[in-house]
Amino acid sequence: MKIISERGFPQDDYDDYDDTLEENTEETCEHLCVYRGKCVSCERLAFKNVHQGMWLWLNKEEMDRIRKVESEKLLEDKKMVLVLDLDQTLIHSTEQEKYLRTPQELMQHELRDSLFRLSRPWEKMMLKLRPFVHTFLKEASTMFEIYMCTTGTRSYALKVTEFLDPERVYFKYSRIIAREDLFETDEKSLDLVLREQRMVLALDDTKSVWRKNEVNLILVKKYHYFDSDDDLSHVSHSALETDEDETIGTLPAVLEELKVIHRLFFNPKFEAGLSHRNVGLIFARRSVLRGCTLSFKHIFPSDFMRENSRLWLMAEELGAKFSMDNLLYPITHMVTWFATAEEFQEAELEEFILVHPKWLRACYYAVSRVSENDYLIKPKD
CATH class of the missing domain: 3.40.50.10190 (BRCT domain)
Known part of the structure; x- marks a missing residue:
């Protein structure tokens, strides 16, 4: 999902389109119909987001309406929103030649259910799923609407999703936020999720990319399965011939924390109703x-x-x-x-x-x- 102003709109090669930048006043209108980033009624600027694989332009009022309506639906179903990072949170990948295995070798590998070869015309890499990830996604999905937010490309995220979620149960296309969707390539934002932020949690191994949404962040230990040329401070699991524990590792512990937060958020015994519940306060009190x-x-x-x-x-x-x-x-x-x-x-x-x-x-x-x-x-x- 992406929401950007007209100033950041990637122009298409239309001869009759005026790509002159206009002053962005951040004001939007109440009209719903937008063409090429402008309201067809008053020509004010609009905002863009991706929905079910298609780029749509919406004014701020329509975005706020969608955010409110969809959040209310989730709350009625007793669901919150969970935004998951990809690399070193759910998986670890490498392009190092020493780790590359042929499909035939992988069939005989003891980790064949969690170790995969990702091949594209311009690159080959090995992908390792974090232990417990399938159970984590299954159980978390009963409490949360799940999004992916990665600084990797969309094509990479979609390819990895084939191994994480082959049946497309958890990561719907419209819930994958990739590098192309971000305002800045090194910064993630919950503004890209059309849900009320008071009910959204983000799970990531890197704190710095959530500068504007730290109160929503659950920071997790980085998953290092392969050796890394960029980070020599960690000894990888592959070097030690070990892996995280399926029962007491990082993801099982995080799942238990999510269960507590979900139970507290929807606890009917508190004086204030759901309209006053906020994950930021829950985190602060923890x-x-x-x-x-x-x-x-x-x-x-x-x-x-x-x-x-x-x-x-x-x-x-x-x-x-x-x-x-x-x-x-x-x-x-x-x-x-x-x-x-x-x-x-x-x-x-x-x-x-x-x-x-x-x-x-x-x-x-x-x-x-x-x-x-x-x-x-x-x-x-």
């Missing part, structure tokens, strides 16, 4: 109580599923870990309405803090760790 391990006492009935309570979900969104009945030590905080004499002694001995549930709420709404001093549980006289 580090507030990181490093804290909580235990809940005298809060929930014995037969109550505490994991579904508002307090528990708040603490989870704040990045805290939990101790079930003090079995996980050391805990840092016991959240309780009151404490017995024995619990005060235990807190002193184990060096954890007895704190009122209001402390969690205060941290949540402040989006920062509030001092416990005003929320301490104190012994009764």
